[in-house]
Amino acid sequence: MAGLARFTRRALIVSARRLLRVPLPDPVAPGVPSAADRWRTPLWLLLHVALGWAGMLVSGLLLLAGLTLPGGRLGAEVGLSLFGRSVRVEGGWQSWAVGLGCLLLAATVCALVTNALRWLAPRLLGPSSAEQLALAAERERRLAERNRLAHELHDSIGHTLTATTIQAAVAGEVLSADPVAARAALRSIEESSRAALEDLDYVLGVLREGKAEAAPTRTLADLPELLDRLRHAGAVVEPELSGELAQVQGTLSRAAYRILQEGLTNALRHGAGGPIEVRVAAAPDGLELSVVNRTGAGPKRGPGQGAFPTSGHGLPGLAERVRLLHGDIEAGPQGPAHWRLAVRLPVRWSA
Numbered sequence: 001m002a003g004l005a006r007f008t009r010r011a012l013i014v015s016a017r018r019l020l021r022v023p024l025p026d027p028v029a030p031g032v033p034s035a036a037d038r039w040r041t042p043l044w045l046l047l048h049v050a051l052g053w054a055g056m057l058v059s060g061l062l063l064l065a066g067l068t069l070p071g072g073r074l075g076a077e078v079g080l081s082l083f084g085r086s087v088r089v090e091g092g093w094q095s096w097a098v099g100l101g102c103l104l105l106a107a108t109v110c111a112l113v114t115n116a117l118r119w120l121a122p123r124l125l126g127p128s129s130a131e132q133l134a135l136a137a138e139r140e141r142r143l144a145e146r147n148r149l150a151h152e153l154h155d156s157i158g159h160t161l162t163a164t165t166i167q168a169a170v171a172g173e174v175l176s177a178d179p180v181a182a183r184a185a186l187r188s189i190e191e192s193s194r195a196a197l198e199d200l201d202y203v204l205g206v207l208r209e210g211k212a213e214a215a216p217t218r219t220l221a222d223l224p225e226l227l228d229r230l231r232h233a234g235a236v237v238e239p240e241l242s243g244e245l246a247q248v249q250g251t252l253s254r255a256a257y258r259i260l261q262e263g264l265t266n267a268l269r270h271g272a273g274g275p276i277e278v279r280v281a282a283a284p285d286g287l288e289l290s291v292v293n294r295t296g297a298g299p300k301r302g303p304g305q306g307a308f309p310t311s312g313h314g315l316p317g318l319a320e321r322v323r324l325l326h327g328d329i330e331a332g333p334q335g336p337a338h339w340r341l342a343v344r345l346p347v348r349w350s351a
Contacts, residue, residue, distance in 0.1 A: 055109055059106040163188075163229055191229065230268070238276065242280070276293045292339070328343070330343075
């Protein structure tokens with residue numbers, strides 16, 4: 001019954017890794033194992049001991065015969081009787097041939113026993129059905145966390161790089177003619193970069209499985225600061241805010257900020273200049289967000305600069321975020337010269 005103990009199984013897994021070179025995961029604690037899973041470790045012990053002793057005895061006898069038969073060492077001889085016929089090997093070349101055969105058989109027996117144990121180890125020491133479910137759930141949780149972090153990086157870092165690229169170009173163009181505007185653009189670059197570094201430090205802390213700092217909590221209350229950074233980048237922003245935005249709950253408010261940030265980033269990247277209309281309306285039954293910008297051939301963003309590269313993950317990421325919040329999203333042309341992103345999210349007022 002020693003095989004039933006969890007520490008015994010863990011020790012057997014470690015020995016199988018080192019001696020048999022079998023990649024086995026560490027056991028997990030999924031709860032009460034089934035009757036079949038409970039006997040897997042004792043069965044491994046039994047088969048391991050039986051195969052090990054049988055292989056050791058057979059290979060040991062063959063090895064002894066292979067070393068003593070050639071040339072009749074120690075007066076050894078071998079006889080074989082089959083179907084009434086007998087063959088006896090006493091010396092000469094036949095003894096050497098039989099001795100070599102015994103050595104090869106000994107090596108073959110060792111290889112067969114080793115391969116049999118390698119085949120049995122994953123089936124008897126590997127994850128049980130309950131452990132496989134637990135491992136799958138853990139992998140799903142990690143994947144969901146990494147996807148969430150990827151969304152955070154895409155929204156925050158992507159917006160910051162887009163805005164700072166435009167701001168740097170503006171600062172370079174007006175540096176001589178309007179030093180005040182150039183300094184304002186440089187200050188905006190500094191503020192945007194500092195905010196992006198906070199997000200990056202948090203994400204890297206999570207990915208390193210260390211103790212990460214508290215997650216940045218930017219909400220709709222930070223929307224004016226976001227709009228100011230866009231204005232410093234030379235964009236014309238026309239906001240329309242209505243309703244009790246302060247009463248929107250924290251999770252929904254953070255998601256709304258990220259949605260608007262992504263929409264504004266896309267407007268900077270792919271828009272054709274002109275005003276960017278931002279609408280945020282909080283009602284008792286829902287939160288409405290929209291970003292409208294001009295499309296078409298836009299002005300150059302700076303000397304030697306072309307269109308911004310795009311990953312193609314922005315709108316799919318927004319759609320996934322909205323779906324998780326049980327909302328609706330629309331993105332597409334509005335008339336011949338505008339693009340509109342519209343999102344509606346259900347609202348629960350905080351107490």
